[in-house]
Amino acid sequence: MLQAKHIGVKVGSNTLLNDAELTVECGQLHVVIGPNGAGKSTLLKALCADVPLYSGNITYQSKCMNDYQPTELAQCRAVLTQNYDCDFPFTVQEIVDMSHFVHSEHVPYEQLLSYSKQALDTLNVTELANKSFTLLSGGEKQRVQFARVLCQLLPALAQKKPCYLLIDEPTASLDLYHQYQVMKLARDIANQGAAVIAVVHDLALAASFADAITMLEKGKVVAMGKPADILNRAQLQKTYQIDAQLSQQAEHLPSLNIAHTAIQ
Incomplete structure (x- = not known):
């Protein structure tokens, strides 16, 4: 279980997160939503210790995040950021294989290579394995980086150990299918x-796949719960200032219906 309790983040005099809380169980897909500037990426950075907290604490498996050794945490937690680029001409295979470092002392090399192959296949980027990462499109880079973090978690998943995947806007730069x-x-x-x-x-993607949703606004958690309880017309109007509601038709994933009058 991952728990964040009463966490706050400030940059100078600006409060980016204020008394935010989050609980995510293993086996759960928890989606964080909110308008631009709501604090979503800051929350994710806080969960990775990429920004300092001025209040609160974060625990993984009831152990304070700051009490973990970096390698110990990297063996059970992988992070996919919004903008991860590389100016060096590493191949796609080499990028994915970078995830081996934290496991090299206790996982056989042949097994690590099989994890790389599995990750490349899963993200449909095997045909790019020998291509320079710098030559890829934005969407291809995003999928390769997802393959890297998946490869990082595969040893823990294979051993059924508690593990965590934190991903910031994983669908950015991707076409509809991907x-x-x-x-x-x-x-x-x-x-x-x-x-x-x-x-x-x-929001339609969030409704389609999430077990639970946390909605942020101006650095505060304003709603948390099941998608059907959070993505209602009143809450969307209050947080996003738009007249919209989710609809569900048989054999179709949820869609977001926005009133014509909502767009001025």
């Missing part, structure tokens, strides 16, 4: 026992 494929993969990883926390802008 947006749904990536969210389905996040869902599958949760089904295998990981706790998955994803920052997502597309």
Whole structure:
């Protein structure tokens, strides 16, 4: 279980997160939503210790995040940020293989190579394995980086150990097909026992795949619960200032219906 209790983040005099709380069980896909500037990426950075807290604490498996050794935490937690680029001409295979470092002392090399192959296949980027990462499109880079973090978690998943995947806007730069494929993969990883926390802008995607949703606004948690309880017309109007509601038709994933009058 991952727990964040009463966490606050400030940059100078600006409060980016205020008394935020989050609980995510292993086996759960928990989606974080909110308008631009709500604090979604800051929350994810706080869960990774990439920004300092001025209040509160974060625990993984009831152990304070700051009490973990970096390698120990990296063996059970993988992070996919919004903008991860590389100026060096590493191949796609080499990028994915970078995830081996934290496991090299206790996982046989042949097994690590098989995890790389599995990750490349899962993200449909095997044909790019020998291509320079710098030559890829934005969407291809995103999928390769997802393959890297998946490869990082595969040893823990294989051993059924508690593990965590934190992903910030994983569908950015992706076409419609790959947006749904990536969210389905996040869902599958949760089904295998990981706790998955994803920052997502597309509310229909959130409704389609999330077990639970946390909604942020101006650095505060304003709603938390099941998608059907959070993504209602009143809450969307209050937080997003738009007249919209989710609809569900038989044999179709949820869609977001926005009133014509909502767009001025």
